[in-house]
Structures are given as C-alpha cells and as structure tokens.
Amino acid sequence: MGQLRDLKDLMIHELKDIYSAENQLIDALPKLAEKANNEELRNALNHHLEETKRQKERLDEIAGELNTTLSGSNCEGIRGIVTESEKLLKEDAQPNVRDAGIIAEAQKVEHYEISAYGTLHYYAEELGLEKVANLLSETLEEEKNADSKLNDVAKSGINQKAETH
Amino acid sequence: MGQLRDLKDLMIHELKDIYSAENQLIDALPKLAEKANNEELRNALNHHLEETKRQKERLDEIAGELNTTLSGSNCEGIRGIVTESEKLLKEDAQPNVRDAGIIAEAQKVEHYEISAYGTLHYYAEELGLEKVANLLSETLEEEKNADSKLNDVAKSGINQKAETH
Numbered sequence: 001m002g003q004l005r006d007l008k009d010l011m012i013h014e015l016k017d018i019y020s021a022e023n024q025l026i027d028a029l030p031k032l033a034e035k036a037n038n039e040e041l042r043n044a045l046n047h048h049l050e051e052t053k054r055q056k057e058r059l060d061e062i063a064g065e066l067n068t069t070l071s072g073s074n075c076e077g078i079r080g081i082v083t084e085s086e087k088l089l090k091e092d093a094q095p096n097v098r099d100a101g102i103i104a105e106a107q108k109v110e111h112y113e114i115s116a117y118g119t120l121h122y123y124a125e126e127l128g129l130e131k132v133a134n135l136l137s138e139t140l141e142e143e144k145n146a147d148s149k150l151n152d153v154a155k156s157g158i159n160q161k162a163e164t165h
Numbered sequence: 166m167g168q169l170r171d172l173k174d175l176m177i178h179e180l181k182d183i184y185s186a187e188n189q190l191i192d193a194l195p196k197l198a199e200k201a202n203n204e205e206l207r208n209a210l211n212h213h214l215e216e217t218k219r220q221k222e223r224l225d226e227i228a229g230e231l232n233t234t235l236s237g238s239n240c241e242g243i244r245g246i247v248t249e250s251e252k253l254l255k256e257d258a259q260p261n262v263r264d265a266g267i268i269a270e271a272q273k274v275e276h277y278e279i280s281a282y283g284t285l286h287y288y289a290e291e292l293g294l295e296k297v298a299n300l301l302s303e304t305l306e307e308e309k310n311a312d313s314k315l316n317d318v319a320k321s322g323i324n325q326k327a328e329t330h
Contacts (some may be wrong), residue, residue, distance in 0.1 A: 080246065108277060122324070
C-alpha cells in the first residue's frame with residue numbers, strides 16, 4: 001500500500017510490479033524451456049531468458065535514474081500466468097501439444113509485458129523522462145519481438161504436428 | 166487435469182480458461198467502472214462489460230459447435246490481474262491517478278484476452294473449424310478495439326491531469 005499522488009507515483013508502482021514480474025520469469029522460463037520438446041522453441045525460450053535478465057538490469061538502471069528501489073512488490077498478474085503454465089506442464093500431454101500450450105502461455109506472458117511496458121513508456125514520455133523512456137522502449141521492442149518469434153515457431157509446424165498426433 | 170492428446174483438446178482447455186476469464190470480468194468490470202472518476206472511462210468500461218457478456222454467449226455457442234461444456238475451469242491469469250486491480254482500488258490515490266491506474270489494469274486484461282483469443286483463432290483455423298474461427302475473430306476484434314479505446318481515453322487527458330494534481 002502506498003500513496004498515489006501523481007503520475008510519477010503510479011509509474012513507480014507499475015515499475016515495481018514489472019520488476020517482480022521479471023524476477024518471477026527468470027525462475028519460470030527455464031522450467032518451460034526444459035519441458036519444451038521442439039528445439040527451436042527451447043532456443044527461443046532460452047534466448048528470451050537472457051533478454052529477461054538484461055531487462056531486469058535495465059529496470060535497476062531506471063530505479064537509479066528515479067532515485068528509488070523496485071524490490072518488495074509481488075506481480076499477481078504474472079504469478080497467475082506462471083501458475084497456469086505450471087498446471088499445463090503437469091497435464092498428461094502429447095509432446096507437440098505441450099509445446100503448443102507452452103507457446104500459448106509464453107505469449108500471454110509477452111502480452112502482459114507489452115501492455116505494462118507500453119504504459120510505462122507512455123508515462124515516461126508524459127513526464128519528460130527521456131532516458132527512462134528510451135530504456136523502456138528497448139525492452140518494449142524486445143517483448144514484441146519475443147511474441148512475434150513465438151508466432152513464427154508455432155507456425156513453423158508445432159501446431160500442425162499437434163493436430164496429427 | 167485432463168488429457169491433451171491433440172490440438173482440439175488443447176483448444177478446449179484454452180476455451181475453458183477464457184470462459185472463466187469472461188465470467189470473472191463480468192464481476193470485476195462494474196467495480197472498476199464504479200471507481201472511475203472520468204465519465205468517458207466509466208462509459209468505456211460499462212460498454213466493454215456489455216461486450217463481455219456477449220463474448221461469453223459467443224463462447225457458449227462455440228461450446229455447442231464443439232459439443233462440449235466450458236464451465237469448471239479457473240483462469241489464474243485473469244484472477245491475478247483482477248487481484249492487482251482490486252489492490253490498486255484500495256490505494257490512497259488522487260482520482261485522476263486512480264483513473265490512469267484503472268486504464269493500465271484494464272489494458273493488461275485486454276492484452277491477456279488478445280493473446281488468448283489470437284491463439285484460439287489460430288487453432289480453429291488450423292483445425293478447419295470455420296464457424297468457430299469466425300466467432301473467435303469477432304471477439305478478437307472487440308478486444309483490440311477495447312484496448313485502443315482505452316489508449317484514446319488515456320491520451321484524451323487523464324494522464325496529463327494525473328501529472329499535474
């Protein structure tokens with residue numbers, strides 16, 4: 001609980017939320033990658049894990065710019081999506097079907113982040129925080145690319161294989 | 166827990182998830198609308214509540230097409246985002262800042278749904294389920310429009326007002 005007096009307070013509130021999200025994903029992505037059957041999907045998830053670590057560092061840099069700290073929050077949205085993914089991994093699934101499910105869950109993660117970073121980027125621009133806006137823009141582009149890469153992996157054949165087990 | 170043998174099983178699994186999401190949103194959207202200060206935002210949320218009710222009916226129609234039922238699941242992703250929103254509504258916030266926060270949370274909801282319906286639409290096309298694909302496509306367009314409408318409301322002045330309380 002905190003006080004939200006102005007857009008900067010709300011921005012810090014949302015930055016804490018996404019900082020918690022990135023930390024949760026640094027734990028969750030390796031578990032998804034480990035259960036992926038398709039090599040291209042596994043590589044995409046591992047590549048995004050490395051990006052996620054850099055995105056967390058970028059948030060630390062933003063915290064420095066804003067003279068604040070971002071730890072101590074608990075992103076419930078990402079916690080929910082991660083819980084969903086964990087349930088999916090426990091289902092008795094044919095490998096290509098599990099891969100298609102992993103893609104679906106990973107895209108929900110990306111969309112959450114695209115929304116969160118899109119909002120944050122907009123706040124930073126409104127507040128004239130140019131350096132922060134640029135850092136957020138880098139991450140936003142990475143999230144969009146990760147989502148698009150997952151589309152490519154799905155369309156490269158996982159879903160077709162899932163169809164005809 | 167179920168068996169995921171093929172893409173149709175996964176599709177039904179994901180349909181159950183989004184059916185639970187729509188039901189949760191039918192409860193949650195009026196609470197967000199009630200706390201919104203800006204009239205345009207309140208109208209946008211109430212309009213989307215009516216759309217959400219129709220989207221649920223569309224899912225019932227899809228269930229009929231697939232000869233299945235969609236109740237009994239619990240969408241953890243939306244539950245997480247709704248929990249986040251409820252926490253935000255409890256914060257001591259200046260009204261325009263709360264409105265900006267409500268927009269941020271509502272856009273996370275829309276992005277979750279855009280991802281889920283995008284995936285489902287793709288599955289339906291892969292499986293040659295033309296009528297189901299058309300119904301999903303209608304909802305997907307509504308979710309994208311709702312997200313875009315929230316952008317317009319944010320840019321029409323709420324965020325600027327939040328800046329200069």
